[in-house]
Amino acid sequence: MTETAFTVSALNEYIKGLFDTDPLLGRVAVKGELSNYKIYPSGHHYFTLKDAESSIRCVMFRSSAAKLRFRPESGMSVTATGRVSVYPRDGAYQLYVSDLMPEGAGDLQVAFEQLKAKLAAEGLFDPAHKKPLPAFPRRVAVITSGAGAAVHDIIRVLGRRWPLAKILVLPVRVQGAEAPPEIVGAIRYANRYRVADVIITGRGGGSMEDLWAFNDERVARAIYASEIPVVSAVGHEPDVTIADYVADRRAATPSNAAEIVGPDIEEVAAWAAQTNIRLGQAIGKKLDTLSRRLSELAARPALTDPEVYLGTKRMALDYARSNLAAAGEKLAGEKRRAYVALAAKLDALSPLKVLSRGYAIAEKNGAALRSAGQARKGDKINVRLSGGSLDCLVEDVHNGEERNDV
Amino acid sequence: MAKKEMTFEQSLTRLEEIVKSLEKGDAPLAESLGLFEEGAGLLRSCGKLLDEAEQKVVQLRKGPDGAPEELPFE
Numbered sequence: 001m002t003e004t005a006f007t008v009s010a011l012n013e014y015i016k017g018l019f020d021t022d023p024l025l026g027r028v029a030v031k032g033e034l035s036n037y038k039i040y041p042s043g044h045h046y047f048t049l050k051d052a053e054s055s056i057r058c059v060m061f062r063s064s065a066a067k068l069r070f071r072p073e074s075g076m077s078v079t080a081t082g083r084v085s086v087y088p089r090d091g092a093y094q095l096y097v098s099d100l101m102p103e104g105a106g107d108l109q110v111a112f113e114q115l116k117a118k119l120a121a122e123g124l125f126d127p128a129h130k131k132p133l134p135a136f137p138r139r140v141a142v143i144t145s146g147a148g149a150a151v152h153d154i155i156r157v158l159g160r161r162w163p164l165a166k167i168l169v170l171p172v173r174v175q176g177a178e179a180p181p182e183i184v185g186a187i188r189y190a191n192r193y194r195v196a197d198v199i200i201t202g203r204g205g206g207s208m209e210d211l212w213a214f215n216d217e218r219v220a221r222a223i224y225a226s227e228i229p230v231v232s233a234v235g236h237e238p239d240v241t242i243a244d245y246v247a248d249r250r251a252a253t254p255s256n257a258a259e260i261v262g263p264d265i266e267e268v269a270a271w272a273a274q275t276n277i278r279l280g281q282a283i284g285k286k287l288d289t290l291s292r293r294l295s296e297l298a299a300r301p302a303l304t305d306p307e308v309y310l311g312t313k314r315m316a317l318d319y320a321r322s323n324l325a326a327a328g329e330k331l332a333g334e335k336r337r338a339y340v341a342l343a344a345k346l347d348a349l350s351p352l353k354v355l356s357r358g359y360a361i362a363e364k365n366g367a368a369l370r371s372a373g374q375a376r377k378g379d380k381i382n383v384r385l386s387g388g389s390l391d392c393l394v395e396d397v398h399n400g401e402e403r404n405d406v
Numbered sequence: 407m408a409k410k411e412m413t414f415e416q417s418l419t420r421l422e423e424i425v426k427s428l429e430k431g432d433a434p435l436a437e438s439l440g441l442f443e444e445g446a447g448l449l450r451s452c453g454k455l456l457d458e459a460e461q462k463v464v465q466l467r468k469g470p471d472g473a474p475e476e477l478p479f480e
Contacts, residue, residue, distance in 0.1 A: 136414040146465065146479075155463055163461040164414070169479050170466050193474050195466060268418075269456050275421055276449050282428035283442040290435055 016086035060097040070111035077103035141196035146171030150254035162262030174203035179213035184222040202233030214241035233257035
């Protein structure tokens with residue numbers, strides 16, 4: 001008996017039919033570790049799911065892969081859901097994956113950690129980039145749902161603490177696929193028109209799924225790029241989102257954001273009252289000091305009794321003047337005595353005084369003769385003596401002879 | 407002096423300066439009196455702001471030319 005031979009194609013089609021009609025293989029969840037994970041330019045993901053003994057080839061088409069909220073990586077433990085079918089061209093069966101869930105932590109948690117690590121590495125959470133909030137905001141932009149409790153909490157707390165600030169609500173969806181682009185748009189719009197000097201963005205509490213818009217990379221980047229400082233206010237105290245990390249300040253709740261943004265008007269008023277007192281005291285002290293100095297000056301005799309003061313000064317002047325006169329006289333007397341003494345000394349040295357002792361001075365032509373040799377026989381000389389002079393004729397000259405009797 | 411142009415924050419900063427300078431007490435009398443007057447004026451205007459503050463809440467909408475329009479917030 002000759003059996004009918006199948007073509008390869010027909011066999012593979014037959015096997016594929018068995019797989020595709022099997023109720024279990026039509027939808028199966030498989031646990032394993034991802035390996036050899038590749039994303040093709042087509043957008044399809046190809047990988048192998050394996051455990052200690054075995055492996056199965058997997059494909060995830062682009063339409064399913066686009067719904068992934070985390071980035072699958074080789075080595076991750078996952079649960080893959082899909083159907084098992086045959087690829088007729090290769091005669092190989094594989095798992096056509098429609099969904100991947102990380103083992104243990106949920107996919108959102110994994111996505112959160114992945115984005116957090118990525119943005120941290122890029123420096124989006126850098127404290128140096130964080131802008132200070134205005135101390136006394138004049139305009140506060142609130143980017144949140146126009147209908148939720150969050151916006152009312154913020155309005156209520158700001159109204160109590162800092163009613164000076166005008167609140168500008170930019171209503172956006174805070175949940176669902178449209179939420180991230182709307183939040184991003186509102187942040188950019190607020191910046192483009194400089195509508196406020198601080199922005200609060202957030203929403204009330206909810207599941208991680210509900211808060212997911214605030215874990216969106218686009219929202220994180222818009223907050224980072226905002227020139228107006230941003231306060232994030234998402235959910236309740238324990239909820240921390242990517243927006244919280246990138247915001248200039250993180251508030252635990254929307255009410256808390258209003259407390260952070262608005263100074264307490266009571267404290268400011270108390271400060272103003274205190275300042276008023278300080279101002280009064282400071283100027284009072286200044287005036288006291290000056291008036292004390294004024295009374296001290298007024299108490300001085302020059303101002304209390306100018307007559308007595310001037311009299312005293314006049315007496316001092318007279319005294320000084322008489323002192324000066326006495327000193328002058330004393331000085332003059334001393335000078336006079338010195339002059340007399342000097343004159344006496346001069347007198348004693350005078351040649352006239354010598355003549356009175358019997359000496360004579362011989363002069364020829366008005367000049368004194370100092371030796372006999374200076375005269376010739378027949379010269380006319382004049383001899384001055386005490387009491388007058390004699391005109392004489394030289395009869396003879398005796399050189400070298402000294403008179404011994406003198 | 408462009409007091410009207412000062413923000414609340416600038417007013418408070420200026421007030422703090424004035425009080426500190428007056429408390430030092432070494433400025434001449436005329437200058438001290440000028441500072442006191444300026445400080446009292448700033449306190450008056452800040453006090454007025456605080457006393458008369460009334461919260462305003464509006465909703466912003468993108469107007470036809472793109473610029474924001476204010477609508478009442480319910």
